[in-house]
Amino acid sequence: MIDLYYWPTPNGWKISIMLEECGLPFRMVPVNIGKGEQFHEKFLAVGPNNRMPVIVDHAPADAGAAFAVFESGAILIYLAEKTGRFLPAGLRERHTVLQWLMWQMGGLGPMAGQLGHFLLYAPESVPYAQRRYADEVDRLYGVLDRRLAQTGAHVAGDDYTIADMAIFPWIRIHRKQQVDLARFAHVARWYETVRQRPAVQRALDLGKELRADTLSDEARKALFGQTADSLRGHTGNTP
16 A cells, blocks of 8 residues: 655646556545645655645565655656556666656656746736746647657657656646647647546546645645744644
8 A cells, every 4th residue: 555645736747647547556645735734744744845745555576565655756656566567667667757757856856846836826927937938838848749740649759658647737728828838739739638538537536535725824834935944843743
């Protein structure tokens, strides 16, 4: 059994998709990031970066004690290695997948996340920041579109892999990024193909009732502006 510390966000969806695709038994443990539950001591014990998702595998391959894994990219690799699925064994194929996974982790996710923040959550409009991140997100969509024009099927080649699972959730929120997907025909085609997978649909349904349309002042305080000093103030809190 795997415990999935989760909230329905793009990074959370990556792992719910992988778990559903692999058919692994798991238990969702909601982490209400809008209420600051990611800073509670119980979560900190498994997620030292105060960010979800995190998994705790109660049946690791080494037959040892339960093992916690944080960071969504690391979790995808861990689950792929645990199951032998969605990450090829061949040197070239494996590292092609890992390159595109890191592209999402270091590029698309952070840039789209910052764009979303300045478009949707900043207390005042910052045109320079909006333009800066919008341009970079547009460039990244262009990179992905060019790649998919070459591969035809999936990001790393013919096979569906953890690279697709990592990238898809960030494309899913293209409207919030104010991206017109019609401009990127190959991305749009790939997106629809992945979206139709039954496991993906089940994964996106997980905890969808937990999402809020608007952020309260409490949620804004929990999500934005945390520093090392503010984190020290959370010590001792428990869910």
